[in-house]
Amino acid sequence: MNSIKFLYAAYIATWLIHSLYVGTLVRRYSRLRQQKKELERGQSR
Amino acid sequence: MKRVFPILSVLTALLLAYAFYEAMWVAPMERTMGDVQRIFYYHVPSAWTAFLLFFVNLVASVIYLIRGSGKADAVAVVSAEVGVVFCSVVLVTGPIWARPVWGIWWTWDVRLTTTLVLWLIYVSYLVLRRFSDSSQTPKLAAVLAIFGALDVPLVYFSIWFFRTQHPQPVIGGGGSIDPRMLHVLLINWLAFSCFAFLLCWSRYRLELLRREVEETEALESLLDPAGPAAASSAVKVPFSWGSK
Numbered sequence: 086m087n088s089i090k091f092l093y094a095a096y097i098a099t100w101l102i103h104s105l106y107v108g109t110l111v112r113r114y115s116r117l118r119q120q121k122k123e124l125e126r127g128q129s130r
Numbered sequence: 131m132k133r134v135f136p137i138l139s140v141l142t143a144l145l146l147a148y149a150f151y152e153a154m155w156v157a158p159m160e161r162t163m164g165d166v167q168r169i170f171y172y173h174v175p176s177a178w179t180a181f182l183l184f185f186v187n188l189v190a191s192v193i194y195l196i197r198g199s200g201k202a203d204a205v206a207v208v209s210a211e212v213g214v215v216f217c218s219v220v221l222v223t224g225p226i227w228a229r230p231v232w233g234i235w236w237t238w239d240v241r242l243t244t245t246l247v248l249w250l251i252y253v254s255y256l257v258l259r260r261f262s263d264s265s266q267t268p269k270l271a272a273v274l275a276i277f278g279a280l281d282v283p284l285v286y287f288s289i290w291f292f293r294t295q296h297p298q299p300v301i302g303g304g305g306s307i308d309p310r311m312l313h314v315l316l317i318n319w320l321a322f323s324c325f326a327f328l329l330c331w332s333r334y335r336l337e338l339l340r341r342e343v344e345e346t347e348a349l350e351s352l353l354d355p356a357g358p359a360a361a362s363s364a365v366k367v368p369f370s371w372g373s374k
Binding site for chain 1: 163164165168169172215325332347350
């Protein structure tokens with residue numbers, strides 16, 4: 086049974102899902118930081 | 131606290147690398163399935179981690195319903211979201227394992243179907259948190275979380291109560307496992323649990339920041355001379371506690 090490719094596929098898929106999630110966290114965090122900075126700038130004016 | 135996170139991240143990365151090495155090269159090869167059985171070391175720990183996170187979601191939701199604590203509500207959102215990520219890993223690695231072993235990607239077997247339903251319930255929970263702006267959203271979500279959690283024991287015990295294609299549980303069930311395989315399985319579970327903890331930590335910080343920004347925006351709108359209409363719509367925001 087040539088099963089090694091399925092093993093690699095499963096491991097790659099696992100880390101792909103986790104990487105995508107970490108990517109969305111980073112994106113959301115930087116967007117909120119930006120929003121916070123803009124609000125602080127608006128308050129100081 | 132700022133130093134703890136990077137240290138824990140490095141330790142978790144090392145543990146994950148060690149767990150990967152153990153799964154690929156140290157664990158003995160299973161006699162009938164061959165190398166593909168090694169998917170087990172990612173599939174099962176991901177399922178256990180998802181169950182643990184859904185349990186955390188249940189406890190936090192109950193605390194929110196009893197005490198109305200905003201922190202408990204934030205923990206509930208965070209655990210549900212990270213739990214869905216781990217449950218997605220289970221639903222993706224399962225069919226990849228099933229194809230070479232059973233000859234099919236998917237079957238409407240009780241274990242597989244209840245796991246899919248569990249995933250759908252928590253995705254609905256997140257959709258509700260994301261798109262509803264009502265002040266009642268956290269309460270509705272907490273009740274949905276309690277119903278969702280009822281599916282967890284159903285998923286776990288389904289292979290005890292029904293004859294299914296899915297293998298018997300290796301711990302506390304009808305199956306058995308080589309002690310070396312059990313050792314590798316537990317190392318992988320520890321590694322994935324640490325990783326899940328870090329994800330929850332990051333997501334919790336993000337949630338606090340999101341709430342802070344929403345509250346500041348609402349206060350800004352109240353002070354805005356644009357008029358009471360703008361202010362009254364903004365007042366609702368701090369109490370929405372959604373996960374946008």
